[in-house]
Amino acid sequence: xxxxxxxxxxxxxxxxxxxxxxxxxxxxxxxxxxxxxxxxxxxxxxxxxxxxxxxxxxxxxxxxxxxxxxxxxxxxxxxxxxxxxxxxxxxxxxxxxxxxxxxxxxxxxxxxxxxxxxxxxxxxxxxxxxxxxxxxxxxxxxxxxxxxxxxxxxxxxxxxxxxxxxxxxxxxxxxxxxxxxxxxxxxxxxxxxxxxxxxxxxxxxxxxxxxxxxxxxxxxxxxxxxxxxxxxxxxxxxxxxxxxxxxxxxxxxxxxxxxxxxxxxxxxxxxxxxxxxxxxxxxxxxxxxxxxxxxxxxxxxxxx
Amino acid sequence: xxxxxxxxxxxxxxxxxxxxxxxxxxxxxxxxxxxxxxxxxxxxxxxxxxxxxxxxxxxxxxxxxxxxxxxxxxxxxxxxxxxxxxxxxxxxxxxxxxxxxxxxxxxxxxxxxxxxxxxxxxxxxxxxxxxxxxxxxxxxxxxxxxxxxxxxxxxxxxxxxxxxxxxxxxxxxxxxxxxxxxxxxxxxxxxxxxxxxxxxxxxxxxxxxxxxxxxxxxxxxxxxxxxxxxxxxxxxxxxxxxxxxxxxxxxxxxxxxx
Numbered sequence: 001x002x003x004x005x006x007x008x009x010x011x012x013x014x015x016x017x018x019x020x021x022x023x024x025x026x027x028x029x030x031x032x033x034x035x036x037x038x039x040x041x042x043x044x045x046x047x048x049x050x051x052x053x054x055x056x057x058x059x060x061x062x063x064x065x066x067x068x069x070x071x072x073x074x075x076x077x078x079x080x081x082x083x084x085x086x087x088x089x090x091x092x093x094x095x096x097x098x099x100x101x102x103x104x105x106x107x108x109x110x111x112x113x114x115x116x117x118x119x120x121x122x123x124x125x126x127x128x129x130x131x132x133x134x135x136x137x138x139x140x141x142x143x144x145x146x147x148x149x150x151x152x153x154x155x156x157x158x159x160x161x162x163x164x165x166x167x168x169x170x171x172x173x174x175x176x177x178x179x180x181x182x183x184x185x186x187x188x189x190x191x192x193x194x195x196x197x198x199x200x201x202x203x204x205x206x207x208x209x210x211x212x213x214x215x216x217x218x219x220x221x222x223x224x225x226x227x228x229x230x231x232x233x234x235x236x237x238x239x240x241x242x243x244x245x246x247x248x249x250x251x252x253x254x255x256x257x258x259x260x261x262x263x264x265x266x267x268x269x270x271x272x273x274x275x276x277x278x279x280x281x282x283x284x285x286x287x288x289x290x291x292x293x294x295x296x297x298x299x300x301x302x303x304x
Numbered sequence: 305x306x307x308x309x310x311x312x313x314x315x316x317x318x319x320x321x322x323x324x325x326x327x328x329x330x331x332x333x334x335x336x337x338x339x340x341x342x343x344x345x346x347x348x349x350x351x352x353x354x355x356x357x358x359x360x361x362x363x364x365x366x367x368x369x370x371x372x373x374x375x376x377x378x379x380x381x382x383x384x385x386x387x388x389x390x391x392x393x394x395x396x397x398x399x400x401x402x403x404x405x406x407x408x409x410x411x412x413x414x415x416x417x418x419x420x421x422x423x424x425x426x427x428x429x430x431x432x433x434x435x436x437x438x439x440x441x442x443x444x445x446x447x448x449x450x451x452x453x454x455x456x457x458x459x460x461x462x463x464x465x466x467x468x469x470x471x472x473x474x475x476x477x478x479x480x481x482x483x484x485x486x487x488x489x490x491x492x493x494x495x496x497x498x499x500x501x502x503x504x505x506x507x508x509x510x511x512x513x514x515x516x517x518x519x520x521x522x523x524x525x526x527x528x529x530x531x532x533x534x535x536x537x538x539x540x541x542x543x544x545x546x547x548x549x550x551x552x553x554x555x556x557x558x559x560x561x562x
Contacts, residue, residue: 049403050403050557071405078400080562098309098310099405100406103306155562
């Protein structure tokens with residue numbers, strides 16, 4: 001099932017939350033990445049039917065996300081830390097499950113399944129008031145999973161989660177993606193989750209900067225500088241050759257490592273391959289150091 | 305998956321959370337104070353005074369039922385639960401978990417209303433019954449017969465009005481408290497037609513109208529309306545407030561929830 005934004009604009013009075021966003025999010029894991037105030041939460045709230053777009057449409061499958069019918073098709077884990085604190089984790093998830101209309105026994109069965117998936121089955125008998133931040137995140141995720149939705153909307157699900165919990169979370173998302181679920185989650189720590197994302201939506205100041213896989217997005221930035229580290233036995237000789245290439249902007253040498261800044265990634269790599277063969281250069285390692293999500297986002301944001 | 309089952313769960317959740325809320329303690333205190341007040345009053349009566357049931361009934365009606373109970377106790381008890389019913393979820397942001405479930409918003413509000421109503425009506429009606437029992441038996445019987453319908457109708461109307469407040473305002477408990485203690489009291493005591501904006505005017509009109517033959521006289525400026533008109537107006541307040549609350553709740557974006 002797809003989540004679709006069609007020319008979506010949302011105003012908060014005179015302030016614009018998101019500006020003319022169009023995208024379609026299909027099965028797999030999609031990260032919604034941007035700085036604080038970029039419009040991530042607005043997009044998640046529009047997708048979960050908490051807000052109505054000022055212009056355009058947000059659809060869950062064929063249904064408007066604001067409609068009651070669409071709410072059966074998605075599960076939502078909000079970024080708030082508010083619960084019915086007097087309840088135990090198990091009671092809370094069961095109650096939320098029963099609000100989908102399940103009979104008591106079915107709601108309990110689904111609750112146990114969800115608690116098991118998020119790793120809270122053994123701790124769900126405690127009152128939520130005594131839960132840590134990470135445990136609360138897991139309970140929020142559990143209540144979003146009980147009705148086995150086709151679409152999962154997760155708002156900053158990793159905030160406050162310890163490294164072990166993050167690994168569990170990655171594993172769970174991968175399993176859900178394998179099951180064909182559409183998962184959209186917002187984050188401002190994309191570097192930590194880029195390995196599990198099938199695609200990324202990069203948003204800044206309410207506008208969608210780019211969408212696609214990270215490598216696709218990076219390839220769009222051919223004219224942006226790219227930093228490449230090259231480990232070579234004769235670093236000085238390699239540096240002098242590199243400086244003769246028109247794509248190279250600057251070179252730095254640190255013992256056996258040459259750090260190159262190139263302005264054109266698409267021609268640089270074929271050119272250096274030729275150079276290595278022609279000059280018989282002894283290069284043991286070559287890697288880009290700023291192809292990560294944060295660097296890509298910085299380039300995009302600067303150009304926006 | 306059944307919508308009806310989900311709706312009943314929400315009603316039950318509302319009842320359960322309200323009964324075990326701090327508001328129960330908040331309303332028990334003024335009710336206990338009323339009980340102590342009546343108990344002391346009765347025990348301070350002289351023996352010859354005690355036999356004058358008509359006089360006791362008039363005093364009980366004017367001082368306690370129409371003034372203290374109608375003007376203060378009913379609105380405070382109603383607002384304690386009615387604003388918390390949906391306003392508490394709004395302030396604690398747990399309303400979000402209800403709004404993302406596949407229950408139409410109109411049914412969410414109706415569930416909140418129906419979960420609150422039995423608590424408020426049984427608490428106010430039950431306490432009124434208890435207060436009447438402190439009085440001599442003939443006074444108690446007459447007061448219950450004459451005033452209980454007004455007490456119940458006022459309670460229902462207040463629950464509706466305060467649900468509207470909770471839908472409209474984030475800090476509805478404070479606004480409803482200020483409204484009850486100032487606007488209802490001031491408006492209800494104003495000469496002229498302006499008092500007809502106050503819920504308690506109609507409840508007290510019913511009481512004066514029904515108890516007129518039992519020596520209970522309204523103040524000169526009060527100008528009570530007849531019982532049928534007052535009942536109709538209380539029904540209009542109830543239905544009107546809930547209808548307006550439903551229209552607003554169905555359309556409103558609650559941006560303060562997350």
